[in-house]
Amino acid sequence: MSFGRLTRRLSALTGIAALAAVAGTAPAGADPVPDVWPLVAVGDETAHNSLQDVVAIGPRSAWAFGRISSDGGDEPLAVRWNGRSWARVALPAGAGKGIRFADASGPRNVWAFSGGYAGIDPVYALRWNGRSWTVAHRWPHQVVLDDAEVIGPRDVWAFGSYTNLLGDRAWHYDGRRWAEVPTPIGALKHAHALRADHILAVGHRSGSSTEALLARWNGRTWTEVELPDLPRETDHYTIFDGVHAVSERDVWLYGREVRRDGDRNMHEFLLLHYDGSTWQRIGDFLPWMRLTYAYALTPDGQGGIWLVPNGNDWPELLHYRDGRWTQAKVDLLTGPNGAALDIANVPHSRLVWVVGSTPVSSGTWNWTVWSNKASSPHIRQPRPPRPAK
Known part of the structure; x- marks a missing residue:
C-alpha cells in the first residue's frame, strides 16, 4: 500500500530547459562542463532519511531502499517506480532498522535485506510478490549480511558471516528453506549473478x-x-568492493589498492575489466581525479560503465567507455550538499537511476532519485523546495 504523502514534482519541461543550460559545450582547451542529471523524485518525510540501494527491473519497474532515522529510532524505507512516478511503499510492521541492499529477478520477486550490524540490528529478508511485502526470513543476531543475489523465486543467495567463531558463510534459498553453504576458499562479501551456475563473488x-x-x-x-x-603484502594489499558481470566476456571488478604508511592507510581506486581472455587494469583517470573508492558501478547500456565515487571533492558520477573518462553531476535542490550512494542501469536500455539524499528547506535530508533520462515523458520532476517559515 502506498503512503498518501507522495513525492514533490516539477514540470519536466522546466527540468529539460535547466539541463540544456547547464550541460553546455566548454571552450577549446577548458575542462568540459559536466552533464547534470535532474532530480525526478524527492521525499517529503519529517525525519532524516536516505536511499542506499536501487534495483532496476524494467522501464516501468524499479525499487529503492534505505533508512529513516528519528528520535524514536530507525525504520526501513522503500520507494517504488511504477512507470509514472516514485512513491513510498509500506513495509511490514516490526521489521526494524534499515535496509542495506536488495535484488530482484522480476517485478513479482523482489528481495530486500537489513544486513545487521555487529550483532545489534535485526537481520532479516523481506520479499515482494507483486502485491505486498512479507518478512521472508530472519537470521540470528550473530549474523551480519553483506550482499545478496536473486536469480529466481527458488534461487536466492545471501553472503555474510557470524560475529562469533563460526566465521564466514553463504546462505541459499531453494524455494522452501534457507540453508548454510560453507565458503572454505574465503569470505565472500559482494556478488553478481549471470545465471544459476555462473555467480561471481569478491572478498578475501x-x-x-x-x-x-x-x-x-x-x-x-x-x-x-x-x-x-595484485599486491597481497601486509603493508600493500588489495580490497575488492564489488563485481558486475555484463556477460561472460564483459566483467568489471572494482576496489582499492591500499598502502600502509605508519598508522595511516592510503587508498587508491582500482578498476579491472575482463574481455573474455585477459584482465586489464583501467587507469588514465581525469587529471583532477583523486579517487579512492567507488560506492557502486553499473553498465551504461553502450559498452561502458557509470561509477558513483566517494567523497565531496569528486563529481557525483563518473563515466568510462572506449578508453575515455567523463564526468556528470546530480542536481541538488539547496546548494552543494547531497549524497549519491547507488546506481542501476535498466536492463536492455540506456536508462540509469541514481539514489541517495539531499537536504530540503526544512534542513531535513530526504531520499532522492535522479535519472539520466529526465526528458522522458514518463518521468516527472519534483517542485522546488518550499521556503522555510
Missing part, C-alpha cells in the same frame, strides 16, 4: 584480510578465479 581468502579473492559458483561449488598479479 580465509584467514587473511589482505589477500583479495574473486570466486565463482558453477552450480556445485565455489572456486577461485585467477587474476593478474
Whole structure:
C-alpha cells in the first residue's frame, strides 16, 4: 500500500530547459562542463532519511531502499517506480532498522535485506510478490549480511558471516528453506549473478584480510578465479568492493589498492575489466581525479560503465567507455550538499537511476532519485523546495 504523502514534482519541461543550460559545450582547451542529471523524485518525510540501494527491473519497474532515522529510532524505507512516478511503499510492521541492499529477478520477486550490524540490528529478508511485502526470513543476531543475489523465486543467495567463531558463510534459498553453504576458499562479501551456475563473488581468502579473492559458483561449488598479479603484502594489499558481470566476456571488478604508511592507510581506486581472455587494469583517470573508492558501478547500456565515487571533492558520477573518462553531476535542490550512494542501469536500455539524499528547506535530508533520462515523458520532476517559515 502506498503512503498518501507522495513525492514533490516539477514540470519536466522546466527540468529539460535547466539541463540544456547547464550541460553546455566548454571552450577549446577548458575542462568540459559536466552533464547534470535532474532530480525526478524527492521525499517529503519529517525525519532524516536516505536511499542506499536501487534495483532496476524494467522501464516501468524499479525499487529503492534505505533508512529513516528519528528520535524514536530507525525504520526501513522503500520507494517504488511504477512507470509514472516514485512513491513510498509500506513495509511490514516490526521489521526494524534499515535496509542495506536488495535484488530482484522480476517485478513479482523482489528481495530486500537489513544486513545487521555487529550483532545489534535485526537481520532479516523481506520479499515482494507483486502485491505486498512479507518478512521472508530472519537470521540470528550473530549474523551480519553483506550482499545478496536473486536469480529466481527458488534461487536466492545471501553472503555474510557470524560475529562469533563460526566465521564466514553463504546462505541459499531453494524455494522452501534457507540453508548454510560453507565458503572454505574465503569470505565472500559482494556478488553478481549471470545465471544459476555462473555467480561471481569478491572478498578475501580465509584467514587473511589482505589477500583479495574473486570466486565463482558453477552450480556445485565455489572456486577461485585467477587474476593478474595484485599486491597481497601486509603493508600493500588489495580490497575488492564489488563485481558486475555484463556477460561472460564483459566483467568489471572494482576496489582499492591500499598502502600502509605508519598508522595511516592510503587508498587508491582500482578498476579491472575482463574481455573474455585477459584482465586489464583501467587507469588514465581525469587529471583532477583523486579517487579512492567507488560506492557502486553499473553498465551504461553502450559498452561502458557509470561509477558513483566517494567523497565531496569528486563529481557525483563518473563515466568510462572506449578508453575515455567523463564526468556528470546530480542536481541538488539547496546548494552543494547531497549524497549519491547507488546506481542501476535498466536492463536492455540506456536508462540509469541514481539514489541517495539531499537536504530540503526544512534542513531535513530526504531520499532522492535522479535519472539520466529526465526528458522522458514518463518521468516527472519534483517542485522546488518550499521556503522555510
